[in-house]
Amino acid sequence: MTNLFIDGEQGTTGLQIHQRLRQRSDITLMTLPAEQRKDTARRAEMLNSCDIAILCLPDEAAREAVAMIKNPHVRVIDASSAHRVAEGWTYGFAQMSAGQPERIRESKRVTNPGCYPTGAIGLLLPLVNAGLLPADYPVAIHAVSGYSGGGRPAVDLYEGDTAGSGPAFQVYGLGLKHKHVPEIARYAKLSAPPFFLPAYGAYRQGIVLSVALQQRLLPADATASAIHSCLAQHYASGRHVKVLAHEISNDAKRINPESMNGTDDMELGVFSNPENGQILLTAVFDNLGKGAAGAAVQNLDLMLGVSGT
Structure with a gap:
């Protein structure tokens, strides 16, 4: 015991x-x-x-x-x-x-x-290790969490006596010195601090985090397909992290930040526009669960x- x-x-x-x-x-x-x-x-x-x-x-x-x-x-x-x-x-x-x-x-x-670093590191580290993402890539991360990510004061603002007075959406960390930045840089093996912009929405829990990549700044073999294969292989034998099938990602029209609520899992996705040379990486998870x-x-x-x- x-x-x-x-x-x-x-x-x-x-x-x-x-x-x-x-x-x-x-x-x-x-x-x-x-x-x-x-x-x-x-x-x-x-x-x-x-x-x-x-x-x-x-x-x-x-x-x-x-x-x-x-x-x-x-x-x-x-x-x-x-x-x-x-x-x-x-x-x-x-x-x-x-x-x-x-x-x-x-x-x-x-x-x-940290909740946000879980998604960022989960997406970036396998790619850096595989040589598909240069360590000095100018990484930009945007993430939105439910208000419970702000702890008891935020929960009280939305659910207590002042319920309904909280903003529908708020971006914070505008000094670009969020405490998660050193953590992400260290464990994702980035050689420079990533740009990180967090936000809260007027819903209780759930995170959607995204990283936008420009194909022209990546190695020639770092296609969306190669990136997806790298992530899928990395998480193939583990629990709690799942990678959306590439065809599902290609057909998706929207992402629901609450879709993993009530679980301890994280769902990763790879989206792309070959014409524009753009790739989008996403992570969805419960900030009170996996986060x-x-x-x-x-x-x-x-x-x-x-x-x-």
């Missing part, structure tokens, strides 16, 4: 993880009474007496929580962005490379990927040795 403590279980991601795990017979969920959740001594006690801690906290609070852990046997999954590019932490995106599941399985410190709680549980299962990739 594994003793698991979710630090920050009342947040959007923490609640989702708790709901997913509360019926598990192989896990005992350790919880603090509401009045003790901000008690540093009690939190430290829980963090040091569990087998695995999942941190669903703001970045600074996550760093403080890790510093509280003195027990060398405690393993950590950090759902914040505090440790995503930190040394000594294993990146928790099992499908990104053949050896990643084993690294996660053996690690004591696993950092959950957050689902990814944490996938990593947990790997660490417990009860799941594949």
